[in-house]
Amino acid sequence: MSPALTEAPTAARLRLVVTRLVKVMRRDADAGLSPSLLSALATLEDHGALRISALAAAESVDPSVATRLVAALEERRFVERRDDPDDRRACVVALTGKGRKTLERLWVERAATLATRLERLDPRDVRAIEAALPALERLLDA
Numbered sequence: 024m025s026p027a028l029t030e031a032p033t034a035a036r037l038r039l040v041v042t043r044l045v046k047v048m049r050r051d052a053d054a055g056l057s058p059s060l061l062s063a064l065a066t067l068e069d070h071g072a073l074r075i076s077a078l079a080a081a082e083s084v085d086p087s088v089a090t091r092l093v094a095a096l097e098e099r100r101f102v103e104r105r106d107d108p109d110d111r112r113a114c115v116v117a118l119t120g121k122g123r124k125t126l127e128r129l130w131v132e133r134a135a136t137l138a139t140r141l142e143r144l145d146p147r148d149v150r151a152i153e154a155a156l157p158a159l160e161r162l163l164d165a
Contacts, residue, residue: 074114102116
């Protein structure tokens with residue numbers, strides 16, 4: 024059997040678990056943001072101020088979609104447009120204090136949700152999850 028066929032069940036199980044965990048966290052820590060808006064905020068948190076074209080590329084969306092996302096985030100005062108320090112004709116989008124605080128609150132609430140679930144597990148299961156974390160982190164970069 025080829026490696027791809029033997030790894031397919033693992034990939035399917037991982038996808039299902041990750042998807043369901045995200046849903047649980049989203050349900051327990053909701054800021055009234057769609058997954059797309061939250062993803063754009065998180066990208067700005069990770070990368071700092073970006074041009075809309077760079078945000079679109081990072082989010083794998085059309086620039087017109089990124090423009091609508093930014094407009095919705097601006098309306099909530101989570102982001103602001105600033106002059107691009109490298110090109111005064113352009114602008115960058117940056118998190119505001121309110122946007123940063125909202126993300127911090129969401130991350131704390133989502134971590135608390137997971138912590139509560141981890142507390143319910145057998146300590147051996149928690150150790151197994153801890154042991155798997157480095158491999159899961161490498162999976163993100165693969």
